[in-house]
Amino acid sequence: MSITAKQVQELRQATGAGMMDAKRALQETDGDMQAASELLRTKGLADAKKRSDRAQTQGAIGHYLHYQADRPVIGVMVELAAETDFVAKSDDFQNAARDIAMHVAAARPSWVTREEVPSDAVAKERELIAEQAKHEGKPEHIIDKIVEGRLNSFYSDNVLYDQEFVKSEVYEGTVGELVQHLASTMGENISVARFTRLQVGETAE
Structure with missing residues (x-):
């Protein structure tokens, strides 16, 4: 047929x-x-x-410059990886790469995924949250639950895939969900390989 x-x-x-x-x-x-x-x-x-x-050997670089007083003060580059140049060349793919770069400029993540967060950083955050909970007088038996809940907030503040996508008029959900949606729509393995964010007066992130 x-x-x-x-x-x-x-x-x-x-x-x-x-x-x-x-x-x-x-x-x-x-x-x-x-x-x-x-x-x-x-x-x-x-x-x-x-x-x-499947291997991701293609992709595109999304970039964004934020201007203040007629000069760029924030610059972001994002590598959005794909399997084929056919997908990487598409308008939807390149628009997504640019939109994610804009998101990074605004939301200031430190890592792409939770797996990239150093174990010592997670351990330190757990200790801080537990100490805060004890200082607030929370019962000992619920501190572990409090730690897990607040640790999710730590991830949503610092991990790109856990952050709510800032351009909600384009996609409502997290950046990770946006990337999954893009992969499903295009039928390819797609991911954010890496990003860098520069801001005048600050060290590189």
Whole structure:
């Protein structure tokens, strides 16, 4: 059965699947939109794992300059990684790289993911939170729960993927969720590889 571009686009909009995934699902279900949607949902976790195992050798650099009194005072560069140059060259991908750079300028994260946070920094934060809780007179048996809850706040302040995306008119959710959405939509393994933020009068972050 011949599958039209319109059918593929409708399925992509309904499911957030990549173009080739949507086309294959329609072909396997003889163009049945509902069956194709169910097939994509069934395969979703497996496909996500396949994407995460594939190498990212392409990408784009997103950059942003923040001006004050007619001079740039904050500069950010973000490497958004992808598998193919086809995706990396797309407007959606490059716009996302630039938007994430703008986010970094505003939100000042220190790391991309939680895994990058040094263990000694996490241990120190845990100690500080526990001491604060004791100073506030919190019962001993709930201090561990308080530590975990406030540690999440530490991550949302300092880890890029845990931060709420500042351009909520573009995407509502965290930066990590935005990147996952981009990967699902484009059918590729996509991630923020690294970033750097420079501000006049401050050391590099």
